[in-house]
Amino acid sequence: MVRIAPSLLAADAARIETAVEQAVTAGADLLHVDIMDGHFVPSLSFGPSLVAAVRRRTALPLDVHLMVRRPADFIPLFAEAGADWISIHLEAAVHLHREVAFIKSLGKKAGVVLNPATPLSGLEEILPEIEFVLLMSVNPGYGGQTFIPSSHLRIKRLKDWIRASKLDVLIEVDGGVGLDNAAELARDGVDILVAGNAIFGSPDPIAAIGRLRKAANP
Numbered sequence: 001m002v003r004i005a006p007s008l009l010a011a012d013a014a015r016i017e018t019a020v021e022q023a024v025t026a027g028a029d030l031l032h033v034d035i036m037d038g039h040f041v042p043s044l045s046f047g048p049s050l051v052a053a054v055r056r057r058t059a060l061p062l063d064v065h066l067m068v069r070r071p072a073d074f075i076p077l078f079a080e081a082g083a084d085w086i087s088i089h090l091e092a093a094v095h096l097h098r099e100v101a102f103i104k105s106l107g108k109k110a111g112v113v114l115n116p117a118t119p120l121s122g123l124e125e126i127l128p129e130i131e132f133v134l135l136m137s138v139n140p141g142y143g144g145q146t147f148i149p150s151s152h153l154r155i156k157r158l159k160d161w162i163r164a165s166k167l168d169v170l171i172e173v174d175g176g177v178g179l180d181n182a183a184e185l186a187r188d189g190v191d192i193l194v195a196g197n198a199i200f201g202s203p204d205p206i207a208a209i210g211r212l213r214k215a216a217n218p
């Protein structure tokens, strides 16, 4: 079963609570929360107080995607705020192994994120240590961008690698995901689809989640 993770970045910032309720009603599996620091990516988004507020309103697992420099400084803040899954960028982590261990020591699921041009081989040593890989299918920093087609091949190669190594690591894909590519992504071997615009840019986000789930789980 491919899981659906609505990305709150695309929701109306003044109506985050509505977006959370819609995700819950539609049976979303995770809530994806994008954290941007204005350094690793050009923009700013949410902080720990938003994560804590969302935590108080839902029992859905919170999937916190840290697009930040110096991730070790932020991991405890978001863990404390109620994140369940925490992912950090390979490109931002100087001491990746230590930071992954830190996330796990706080009782959270640890993920590593790769930008579209970062070689998969960078995962070699860390793959057995993590619960999920988040493959960016756009360059991070903004919602509503176009899916980069070469992501399909990256997902398939990573899936083959995980299977061949008999590892229990999930693949999540983020950026430009929608009804036009959900089925193919499922065939590639994706376990979790993140979608922002395809859900909250739609007039009926609840129906959009349902359609996405159906497309990914025919």
Ligand code: DX5
Pocket: 007, 008, 009, 010, 032, 034, 065, 138, 139, 140, 141, 142, 143, 144, 145, 174, 175, 176, 177, 194, 195, 196, 197, 198
């Ligand atoms: C992009 C973020 C994504 C974003 C996806 O930097 O990491 O999670 O919300 O938005 P869509 O689905 O609109 O591309």
Ligand code: ZN
Pocket: 007, 032, 033, 034, 065, 174, 194
């Ligand atoms: Zn994200």
